[in-house]
Amino acid sequence: MSDYKINTKCVQSGYTPGNGEPRQIPIIQSTTFKYETSEAMGALFDLEAEGYFYTRLQNPTNDMVAAKICDMEGGSAAMLTSSGQAANFFALFNICENGSHIVASSSIYGGTFNLISVTLKKMGIDVTFVEPTCTEEELNAAFQENTRAVFGETIANPALTVLDIELFAKVAHEHGVPLIIDNTFPTPVNCRPIEWGADIVTHSTTKYMDGHGAGVGGAIVDSGNFDWMAHADKFPGLCTPDDSYHGITYAEKFGQGGAFITKATAQLMRDFGCIQSPQNAFILNLGLESLHVRMARHVENGQAVAEFLDAQDKVSKVNYSGLPGDRYYELAQKYLPNGGCGVVSFELKGGRDAALKFMGALKMIAIETHVADARSCCLNPATSTHRQMTDEQLEAAGIPAGLVRLSCGIEDKEDLIADLTQALAAI
Ligand SMILES: *Cc1c(COP(=O)(O)O)cnc(C)c1O
Numbered sequence: 001m002s003d004y005k006i007n008t009k010c011v012q013s014g015y016t017p018g019n020g021e022p023r024q025i026p027i028i029q030s031t032t033f034k035y036e037t038s039e040a041m042g043a044l045f046d047l048e049a050e051g052y053f054y055t056r057l058q059n060p061t062n063d064m065v066a067a068k069i070c071d072m073e074g075g076s077a078a079m080l081t082s083s084g085q086a087a088n089f090f091a092l093f094n095i096c097e098n099g100s101h102i103v104a105s106s107s108i109y110g111g112t113f114n115l116i117s118v119t120l121k122k123m124g125i126d127v128t129f130v131e132p133t134c135t136e137e138e139l140n141a142a143f144q145e146n147t148r149a150v151f152g153e154t155i156a157n158p159a160l161t162v163l164d165i166e167l168f169a170k171v172a173h174e175h176g177v178p179l180i181i182d183n184t185f186p187t188p189v190n191c192r193p194i195e196w197g198a199d200i201v202t203h204s205t206t207k208y209m210d211g212h213g214a215g216v217g218g219a220i221v222d223s224g225n226f227d228w229m230a231h232a233d234k235f236p237g238l239c240t241p242d243d244s245y246h247g248i249t250y251a252e253k254f255g256q257g258g259a260f261i262t263k264a265t266a267q268l269m270r271d272f273g274c275i276q277s278p279q280n281a282f283i284l285n286l287g288l289e290s291l292h293v294r295m296a297r298h299v300e301n302g303q304a305v306a307e308f309l310d311a312q313d314k315v316s317k318v319n320y321s322g323l324p325g326d327r328y329y330e331l332a333q334k335y336l337p338n339g340g341c342g343v344v345s346f347e348l349k350g351g352r353d354a355a356l357k358f359m360g361a362l363k364m365i366a367i368e369t370h371v372a373d374a375r376s377c378c379l380n381p382a383t384s385t386h387r388q389m390t391d392e393q394l395e396a397a398g399i400p401a402g403l404v405r406l407s408c409g410i411e412d413k414e415d416l417i418a419d420l421t422q423a424l425a426a427i
Helices: 006-012 038-045 060-073 084-093 110-122 136-141 165-174 255-272 278-289 291-310 329-335 351-361 391-396 413-425
Strands: 077-081 101-105 126-130 147-153 179-182 200-204 218-222 315-319 343-348 377-379 403-407
Touching: 006 060, 006 278, 006 291, 060 077, 060 218, 060 278, 077 084, 077 255, 084 110, 084 147, 084 179, 084 200, 084 218, 084 255, 101 110, 110 126, 110 147, 136 165, 147 165, 165 179, 218 255, 278 291, 291 315, 291 343, 291 413, 343 351, 351 403, 351 413
Parallel strands: 101 126, 101 147, 147 179, 179 200
Antiparallel strands: 077 218, 200 218, 315 343, 343 403, 377 403
């Protein structure tokens, strides 16, 4: 990890060209890599030597960008994935198997909710959801003897709940399992979960990290802080020999700092192939270079818009952890002292109908199934991203049917407020 401040890491980490080498990271658009001898390549397959052999598993461009994200989060190792969904799947499946159990916050992204509650369940992995605001006792009660991971989001998409990371980490560790945090919304510019005890951090880089709506991607960062060997009975995949790699024991051979990402690369990338294309990794890196500048503007606009909406008669509730009256204000002061992100959600009096009328009247702010982008956009989760959830599940996830999720971009806040003003008048 470098000693630079986060603003410098956004620009400089991950790649330092040598004399006469390209200033920008090279796009290594090659599926395969050439070796002089079969023995040299065999050593790569056995994980006895470091290097590249096939881009389904690893690519140098991706690794430079992953190294930057790793440094930004303060981790020991990282990898890029094809999407945020793939990142969360890999992070969980790397340590869970048929018969395992996960404790997860109920306030998480709809895609992750489906992944955990439907698809992982089909693979024999069970889950207990807890409220993000649960007490220590309630959290403790959710654990089972087969629990292998705790999962939550720093700022949940779209409910905008803020997780008490320190509490979740403490309880996870008391039960001998790691805490996995999806840090997509604040990005490491505004929160670094590892500093609060999280063990694994995931990202949908599709959001602020790319920031321009240009490339779908994901990332996983390992803190290197979780002692797998101390809980070897729980994590046989990391702590016992892998027959598909000549009996390598990841936690022994690659240590606490390298085992998790090496296993996810060698096994899960090999078998599932959810690799990010080097072109997308290059685009992602361009986004990262300005992430710190953009996040400050997203927060400025989010705060201004939240305050504006909070003062409107037609708005019954505003969710934004930067508002002093918000349920998560205190937690945000602790975990997000520079602000969280540019996403604001609010309920209109008049529910679903008012929400659709309001959105139809917007001129600049677009209706999109996207969030955390340079351009402002909004959606009604109940009729789009979360339409497969029942009303009870929506309520449990803190997403009433009339909620509008508004992602404030980096335009001028006065233009955003003007667009909102005229759309509110149309209800
Ligand atoms: C979008 C999102 C995901 C899924 O990411 P994709 O890149 O769309 O696969 C996961 N978690 C959070 C918090 C998200 O916002």
